[in-house]
Amino acid sequence: MEAVRHRRTLVSLACPVYVELLAGVTAGIINMVWAARLGGDAVAAVAVATNVENLLLGVILVAGSGTTVRVARARGARDAAALRSAVRGGWALWALVTPVVAAGGFLAREPLARLMLGDDGHAPALASGYFAIALPGIAVFYATNVVDGILKGSGDTRTPMRLALLANGLILVLDPLLVFGLDLGVRGAAVSTVLGRTAALACGLTALHRRALLRRRGSGLTGLVSDLRGTAATGLPMSADFLVRMSGALALVAVVARIGVDEVAAYGIATKAMYVATMAFYAVRQAASIHTAHLLGAGRDQWREVGRQALPLAGCLGLTAAVVLLGTAQWIMRGFGAGGEVAEAGTLFLRCVGPYLILLACFIALGGVFEGSGRARTLARVTFGGTVLQLAFATGLSGWGLPGVCLAMALSMAVQCAAASRMHRRTARPGAVAGDAGGRPEASRVRP
Incomplete structure (x- = not known):
């Protein structure tokens, strides 16, 4: 129940x-x-x-x-x-x-x-x-x-x-x-x-x-500065995670550009089509973050259970997206007005990107639990390392065209999922969550 x-x-x-x-x-x-x-x-x-x-x-x-x-x-x-x-x-x-x-x-x-x-x-x-x-x-x-x-x-x-x-x-x-x-x-x-x-x-x-x-x-200038620092300490790792991922996506365009102009156009259209799926993953992430933080505030150390429910939910969304893109890739490219070699390259990319989407969904959803429990800083480090790996893999596999880029994305995401899963399992100590607002114990304490 x-x-x-x-x-x-x-x-x-x-x-x-x-x-x-x-x-x-x-x-x-x-x-x-x-x-x-x-x-x-x-x-x-x-x-x-x-x-x-x-x-x-x-x-x-x-x-x-x-x-x-x-x-x-x-x-x-x-x-x-x-x-x-x-x-x-x-x-x-x-x-x-x-x-x-x-x-x-x-x-x-x-x-x-x-x-x-x-x-x-x-x-x-x-x-x-x-x-x-x-x-x-x-x-x-x-x-x-x-x-x-x-x-x-x-x-x-x-x-x-x-x-x-x-x-x-x-x-x-x-x-x-x-x-x-x-x-x-x-x-x-x-x-x-x-x-x-x-x-x-x-x-x-x-x-x-x-x-x-x-x-x-209000609580005076001193209290206001403390409040500001508390929000910044909590939100900065989440902001860094987003910025690193966005920067990595932009850098990946430069790698795709080495393959050809048609591939750049196809990649641009395909990533826009993927927004419909990735927004669902981020919705689960926000929900997991809100729910986890609320439970911890209420003294219920149940972030593990939240993670166990968020993962299969996001995984099903990722699998559904992969199947839909596999079957409708050609029509999606036509819907964006693409034709010729651009449409062919984009169709191939969307058909190959499924494994990446499933792994991405799981990683993003688990990230919500990290955020809500105050461990977003650890997640940001994983994201940074995974982004560097993605660019390195993509550069090495770009000779295989867009399928090689898809493989690079999936490999780097698999590494990130493994790292996040390992950290999620190892953090077993009850109440072991990072302090809210600059490490103030009264803001992060989990009552029995």
């Missing part, structure tokens, strides 16, 4: 998160669809800008993920002081990070656009125009991430899902009005994105206010 209860909790938490994550991917696709009507330079500008934004998401994960875990643990312990500390720490970290990223990005928008797109054509100027709006607007994006972190930590994953759907709905309506109706072009896509997210943020803040999660008394 206990296992069934854990499984049901994971599913109930993960399903809304999956919809939310897919909605985030869809926002970029909506902008790409409307930008495509403006020409190739506009498509390139929006594609680069959204990729940069995805990378910058890793920065605020320090606040968002750290807040989620700390709020979940405080909720489990029914500790009002710890809950106040978690909420304050998330907002303090947002206030520290946001001006640096927003102002720095705005000032560096033109060099950044040229770095990504070169000096030829109109694409760099279009990307710079997009950045001029989107990078200051990152403040809204970051604030929404903190709001989502608080809500998820409190056990509510449905409200963040609704907020993401609201933002996407507004972007879908505003894009044609601003891009073509007001003739703002690429800038219109950036404005619609910021406006959609602003509306969602306003609704999210309202939800927090109703639950009294914003009406928290």
Whole structure:
């Protein structure tokens, strides 16, 4: 019965998160669809800008993920002081990070656009125009991430899902009005994105206010600094894990480029198609992180049981994705408009990537248990080592084409899974979890 209860909790938490994550991917696709009507330079500008934004998401994960875990643990312990500390720490970290990223990005928008797109054509100027709006607007994006972190930590994953759907709905309506109706072009896509997210943020803040999660008394400057450090200590390994994985994916493109241009195009399309599957894996990860942290806060040292339920759940998702891609790879490539050698290369890649997806699903899901139990730093080291191995394997096996790249990805992920599984089994001491918020024992103690 206990296992069934854990499984049901994971599913109930993960399903809304999956919809939310897919909605985030869809926002970029909506902008790409409307930008495509403006020409190739506009498509390139929006594609680069959204990729940069995805990378910058890793920065605020320090606040968002750290807040989620700390709020979940405080909720489990029914500790009002710890809950106040978690909420304050998330907002303090947002206030520290946001001006640096927003102002720095705005000032560096033109060099950044040229770095990504070169000096030829109109694409760099279009990307710079997009950045001029989107990078200051990152403040809204970051604030929404903190709001989502608080809500998820409190056990509510449905409200963040609704907020993401609201933002996407507004972007879908505003894009044609601003891009073509007001003739703002690429800038219109950036404005619609910021406006959609602003509306969602306003609704999210309202939800927090109703639950009294914003009406928290301060504790002075010293207490605020301590809260900030606590959230940073909890969230930094999770942010590092994301950034390392994103950087590894970008570096892998350079390895694929050695094979050929068609293979690069095929790899790019295939990885976008795989988002539908990988978002499901990350949904299970977030659910496992929230559930584990909540249980530990309540004095229930059951992270092992959570892991035992998260692994088969994610494994089934990975197996399902592998089978679906195996049978529909050709139609997926056609759906993205690929033809000729690009379609052939992409179809082959999607048919070979199944073992990697199954292993990736298991590793990501187990990572949620590490995060929720305060051992994300260990996981980040495994991710870093696995990413280095992946690039080394891919370089050595690139002579086999995209199937060789798939094999390299699967081999490196197998090593990461083995390392994570071994660490999960060896951490047997009850209550042996890393301290929350800078190692304060009162924040991490598991009561018998």
